[in-house]
Amino acid sequence: MSESNSLIKLGIVGCGEHSHEHFKAAIEVQGVKIIACCDIQDVRARSCAEQYGCDRYYTVLEEMLEEEKLDGVILCTWPIQHLQQIELCLKKGIKNILCEKSLTLSSKEATAIGKLVQQNDAFLMEGCKYLHHPAIHKLERILSYGDIGKIDSIRATFSNYEPEEAADNKEDWRYCKDCGGGVAYDWMSYLVNACNHFSGSSPKRVFASGTQSKQYEVFTRIFGMIEYENGVVAFIESSKEANFSEELQITCTNGILRLPIAWGIFGETKITQTHRKPDWDYILTDSYEIEESNAFALQLKNFTAVIQGLEQPRLPLHQSIQNVRLIEAMVTSCLEGRIIEF
Numbered sequence: 001m002s003e004s005n006s007l008i009k010l011g012i013v014g015c016g017e018h019s020h021e022h023f024k025a026a027i028e029v030q031g032v033k034i035i036a037c038c039d040i041q042d043v044r045a046r047s048c049a050e051q052y053g054c055d056r057y058y059t060v061l062e063e064m065l066e067e068e069k070l071d072g073v074i075l076c077t078w079p080i081q082h083l084q085q086i087e088l089c090l091k092k093g094i095k096n097i098l099c100e101k102s103l104t105l106s107s108k109e110a111t112a113i114g115k116l117v118q119q120n121d122a123f124l125m126e127g128c129k130y131l132h133h134p135a136i137h138k139l140e141r142i143l144s145y146g147d148i149g150k151i152d153s154i155r156a157t158f159s160n161y162e163p164e165e166a167a168d169n170k171e172d173w174r175y176c177k178d179c180g181g182g183v184a185y186d187w188m189s190y191l192v193n194a195c196n197h198f199s200g201s202s203p204k205r206v207f208a209s210g211t212q213s214k215q216y217e218v219f220t221r222i223f224g225m226i227e228y229e230n231g232v233v234a235f236i237e238s239s240k241e242a243n244f245s246e247e248l249q250i251t252c253t254n255g256i257l258r259l260p261i262a263w264g265i266f267g268e269t270k271i272t273q274t275h276r277k278p279d280w281d282y283i284l285t286d287s288y289e290i291e292e293s294n295a296f297a298l299q300l301k302n303f304t305a306v307i308q309g310l311e312q313p314r315l316p317l318h319q320s321i322q323n324v325r326l327i328e329a330m331v332t333s334c335l336e337g338r339i340i341e342f
């Protein structure tokens, strides 16, 4: 941490659409300040610096890293850039990195990131904000009480009707295969993370089927099934040709838990738990009200608490590496039409 005082000074790389959530989170979290920002587009870096009160802005990452005394960096750039930018940050002595999802685009690169972070005795957490929301903590608590029984299956969906013909900005990285666009490394990063997280096990085999855009070659639909070592089975649905859905459903021996919007929760929400006993002809539904929370602020709080040695990362790096392996396996399964064994 900075010697002058206990304020944690951060720099952010990438001042695009999503960066605003990090800037706003930093305003909400005490003891943290984004003092510098960087974007290759001068206008974006300047406008974020002005809007959020950064002391300085840059268009070259290396310059920001050399000129600023930073306690950590937030990478809010495209997945294809993460490995190279992580490498540079570590080389310039940055010890703490919050890297947006997806960590990267291949298991080879993810493993390389794991090694680099370890060799540099650094800390890196993938930004997967949903995991920090109280609704997810509540699901964990309900499952840990034991009354609901053992998990049988998990179903995670992230879909929306977004036909590419209607897209107003084809420059968007989400249409760029090489940047990590398409549902695979974007929306599906939440889904595979949730399935890995709640299954409490390692994937054994995977099968997936999907559709690729003819024009952009990115995946616009992926439907997959994961079988875990402990017998839990997960179903993943992500489509740009379906109506909106961001649901997480966990089916257990004594009940079914549903969180209707799991990945981008805004406002208050509710978990429902339904169950029916063998001799009943009706279904009981319990509800758990969840207060409004800013998951980005909670994520930043966790990141800074880890820097201060007060908490463990909510998403350890080895799990992020596993997420990438799983997405890669699903993509391979779609392309080759076969089951992928781990």
Ligand SMILES: NC(=O)c1ccc[n+]([C@@H]2O[C@H](COP(=O)([O-])OP(=O)(O)OC[C@H]3O[C@@H](n4cnc5c(N)ncnc54)[C@H](O)[C@@H]3O)[C@@H](O)[C@H]2O)c1
Binding pocket: 013, 014, 015, 016, 017, 018, 019, 038, 039, 040, 041, 044, 059, 061, 076, 077, 078, 079, 081, 100, 101, 102, 127, 128, 129, 173, 186
């Ligand atoms: N957790 C979430 O809820 C969430 C939501 C949306 C996006 N994301 C993630 O955030 C990341 C960024 O997505 P976005 O939608 O903001 O993209 P974006 O295209 O809007 O922004 C990326 C920015 O990075 C800049 N950039 C590119 N190369 C750079 C470089 N070498 N140095 C500095 N800046 C550079 C671009 O000019 C652009 O302004 C992605 O990894 C995405 O998956 C996360």
